[in-house]
Amino acid sequence: MTNATTDAMTDATADAPLGRSAVFTILTTGYTGSTGPGVAATVSYVHDGDRHVIVDPGMVASRDRILGPLAELGLGPDDITDVVLSHHHPDNTMNVGLFGRARVHDHKAIYENDQWTDRDAEGHELTPSLRLIRTPGHSREDITLLAGTTEGTIAFVGDLWWRPNGPVDDPVSPDRVTLRTSRLRVLAAADVIVPGHGGPFKADETAPV
Structure with missing residues (x-):
């Protein structure tokens, strides 16, 4: 392991949220075999205090794949405070419009109704248990939501990993070195990873980097 890799992983240990009160549910588990036809996002719900958060409300076979599991939790679209x-x-991102009352967070701003508030996602906290960090690699604007739970830190990484087996070499990544650096940062901070198009997996030495 190089000094740069060691430094990246050491720095990342400070990324995990201090709070441990968040809970999460996978609303629908995504899939993809390639960048071509037949793709669905893994859409997650995270709850902490008065925050009801949806992560990556993207393409699904039917909107019921998102709204149905949410209804089983006793929630409707208007109950969601943040996306x-x-x-x-x-x-x-395809179904972000389902949640018209929510604040929408990306890498550079928060969007709510007609208000656009610039802010860097790096280190931004929705609550003490929910923290955003920048993790470029799949694209230049990638961010990860780190959720502190009683069972550890859960990292919602988008397509930093598409699914538990990678792919190791992301075919759409603009920068393989940056991708690996971001993956190592997440692995140092998290206990479980929720990828963009697959089920959760452990953040350990078996994760592809």
């Missing part, structure tokens, strides 16, 4: 977009690819 986090890991990046701006349509397969991860």
Whole structure:
């Protein structure tokens, strides 16, 4: 392991939220075999205090794949206070309009109704248990939501990993070195990773980097 890699992983240990009160549910588990037809996003719900957060409300076979599981939790679209977009690819953003009352967070701003508030996502906290960090690599604007729970830190990474097996070499990544650096940062901060198009997996030495 190089000094640069060690430094990146050491710095990332400070990324995990101090709070541990968040809870999460995977509303729908996504899938993709390539960048071509047949793709669905993994859409997640995170709750902490008065925040009801949807992560990456992207492409799905039917909106019921999002709204149905949410209704089972006793929630409707208007109950969602925040939406986090890991990046701006349509397969991860397609259904953001379902949540018309929510604040929308991306890498550079918060959007609410007709208000656009510039802010850097790096280190921005929605609550003490919910923190955003910049994790470019799949695209230049990638961010990760780190959620502190009683079971550890959950990282909602968008397409930093598409699914548990990678791909190791992301075919749309503009910068493979940056991708690996961001992956190492997340691995140092998290216990579980929720990828953009697959189920959760452990943030350990088995994760592809």
